[in-house]
Amino acid sequence: MNGIQPFRHIDPSSLDPENYTESLLKEGIRTGLVTDAGAEHVKNGLIAALTDVIGYYTERESSSLKTERVASLSDSLIYNIDTYLKSITDPGRALEELLRSRATDLYTKGYKINLELYRNARVLYGKVRLTRLKTDDEQYNTIIDRYFYNYLTNYDARFSADGKIYLFAKKYGCHGAYHIDGAVEVLQNFLRINSGNSPDVTLEDFREI
Amino acid sequence: MSDLIKLEGFSLVPVYSELMDLNASLAENGLSLTAEEAREISETREKAVRENDRIEVGTGPVCDIVRKFAGSRYVSKENFSNVINEVTYLFYYIKTETDDKISDTALIDELFTRFELWCLGSVDTLLSREAEKIIRKVNAGENYQKWYADRDGLDTEDSDEIDREAPASVSLDEYGIELFAGEETEKDKYVPDVTEDVPDEEFSLDLYDEMKDRYTDSEEKTKSSGPDGEEKEEEQ
Numbered sequence: 001m002n003g004i005q006p007f008r009h010i011d012p013s014s015l016d017p018e019n020y021t022e023s024l025l026k027e028g029i030r031t032g033l034v035t036d037a038g039a040e041h042v043k044n045g046l047i048a049a050l051t052d053v054i055g056y057y058t059e060r061e062s063s064s065l066k067t068e069r070v071a072s073l074s075d076s077l078i079y080n081i082d083t084y085l086k087s088i089t090d091p092g093r094a095l096e097e098l099l100r101s102r103a104t105d106l107y108t109k110g111y112k113i114n115l116e117l118y119r120n121a122r123v124l125y126g127k128v129r130l131t132r133l134k135t136d137d138e139q140y141n142t143i144i145d146r147y148f149y150n151y152l153t154n155y156d157a158r159f160s161a162d163g164k165i166y167l168f169a170k171k172y173g174c175h176g177a178y179h180i181d182g183a184v185e186v187l188q189n190f191l192r193i194n195s196g197n198s199p200d201v202t203l204e205d206f207r208e209i
Numbered sequence: 210m211s212d213l214i215k216l217e218g219f220s221l222v223p224v225y226s227e228l229m230d231l232n233a234s235l236a237e238n239g240l241s242l243t244a245e246e247a248r249e250i251s252e253t254r255e256k257a258v259r260e261n262d263r264i265e266v267g268t269g270p271v272c273d274i275v276r277k278f279a280g281s282r283y284v285s286k287e288n289f290s291n292v293i294n295e296v297t298y299l300f301y302y303i304k305t306e307t308d309d310k311i312s313d314t315a316l317i318d319e320l321f322t323r324f325e326l327w328c329l330g331s332v333d334t335l336l337s338r339e340a341e342k343i344i345r346k347v348n349a350g351e352n353y354q355k356w357y358a359d360r361d362g363l364d365t366e367d368s369d370e371i372d373r374e375a376p377a378s379v380s381l382d383e384y385g386i387e388l389f390a391g392e393e394t395e396k397d398k399y400v401p402d403v404t405e406d407v408p409d410e411e412f413s414l415d416l417y418d419e420m421k422d423r424y425t426d427s428e429e430k431t432k433s434s435g436p437d438g439e440e441k442e443e444e445q
Contacts, residue, residue: 047214064265064269065263067264070216099328
C-alpha cells in the first residue's frame with residue numbers, strides 16, 4: 001500500500017529448546033519468512049534424511065525396519081538437527097540454514113557436536129570415578145556406578161542422540177532428566193563435589209597476622 | 210516425537226512394474242508372472258509390511274525373492290506365484306520376530322536353502338517348521354547349537370547322523386566319555402544298599418504288615434510313657 005514492509009522478526013522467547021527445529025519453522029511461518037511450500041520442502045527433506053539414517057543404521061542390509069525403531073531414529077535425527085541449529089546464536093540465521101541446507105548435512109553437523117559432548121562426558125566420568133568420595137551413600141554410589149555407567153555405555157550420538165539420564169539426587173545438584181549436554185554439567189558438578197568446595201586457605205587465616 | 214516427521218509419509222514404493230520387468234529373466238527358467246500375479250504379490254508385500262508394523266524404504270526384497278526362487282527345482286508356472294506370495298509374507302514375519310538381526314540377503318538365502326533341501330519344495334513345511342527354526346537360530350546366535358541341538362536335530366561335530374533324541378556331543382560334555390565307552394566304569398559298579406545285611410525274612414513281610422508293625426510299636430511306646438513323658442521299660 002504505502003511500500004512499507006512489516007518488520008518480520010523471530011521472537012526468541014517463543015522458540016522451544018526441546019523442539020527447536022519445529023518451533024523455529026512455526027515461528028518462520030508465523031512471521032511470513034517461510035511459506036507453506038517452503039515448510040513442505042523442509043519436511044520432505046527431513047523424510048529423505050531419515051531414509052539416509054535408516055540406511056546408516058541397517059548398513060544397507062535391510063530395506064525395512066519396525067515402526068518403533070524408525071520412530072526412535074527419527075527422534076535422534078531431529079535432536080541432532082536441533083543441536084546444530086541451537087548452536088547458531090541468531091535464530092534468523094538458524095532459520096536460513098534450515099531452509100537452505102540439506103537435512104542430512106544438518107544432522108551430520110549436530111551429530112559431531114553431540115559426539116564431542118559424549119567424549120567429554122566419558123573423560124569426565126573417568127575422572128569422577130578416580131576421585132570418588134569414600135562414602136556409603138547409596139545415592140552417590142548408584143549414580144556413579146550404575147546410572148552413568150549404563151547411560152554412557154548405551155548412548156549413541158548417531159542413533160540415540162536424544163537419550164536421557166534420569167537422576168533424582170537434589171543434594172548432589174541433579175534432579176530430573178538430562179540430555180548429553182546436561183549430563184556433562186552434572187559430571188562437572190560431581191567432580192567439584194569430589195574435590196571439595198571449601199578452599200585450603202581462607203582470608204580469616206591471615207587476620208591475626 | 211516431533212510432528213515434523215510423519216511416519217505416514219513413508220508410503221510404500223510400488224513393485225508391480227519391477228515384477229513385470231523380471232519376466233524377461235524368468236523366461237530362462239520357463240517361468241513368468243502375469244499382470245494379476247504381479248499385482249497379487251505387490252499386495253501381499255504391502256499387507257505383510259503393514260501387518261508386521263514395519264516401514265520400508267525402496268522396493269524392498271520382493272524382486273530378490275523372485276529371482277532367487279526362480280532357480281528352485283520345485284517351482285513351476287502353476288505354483289510359482291503361490292510360493293512367492295507365501296515366502297514374501299514369511300520374510301517380513303521373520304524379520305520382525307528376529308528384530309532385524311538378520312540381513313535381507315542372508316534371510317532370502319536361508320529360506321531358499323531350507324525350501325530346497327529340507328522342505329523339498331513344500332511351502333507348508335517351510336511355514337510350519339522351518340520358519341520357527343530360522344527364528345530360533347537367529348535369536349539364539351552363537352548359543353543356537355547349545356540350546357536347540359536336540360530340538361532342531363542339528364548335526365553335531367562328533368556325529369554324522371542327525372540325532373534328535375540324545376545328541377552324543379551334548380551327553381559327552383555332560384557325563385564324560387566313560388559313559389559311552391562300553392566298558393564297565395566306576396559308575397557301573399554295583400554299590401550295595403545299606404539294608405542288604407538284613408536277613409531276607411524281614412523283607413518277605415507284606416508292606417502293610419510292616420507298616421502295621423511300626424504303627425503298633427509307636428502306640429505302645431506312647432502308652433507306656435509317664436506323665437513327665439519319660440519312657441518306662443516295657444515288660445514283654
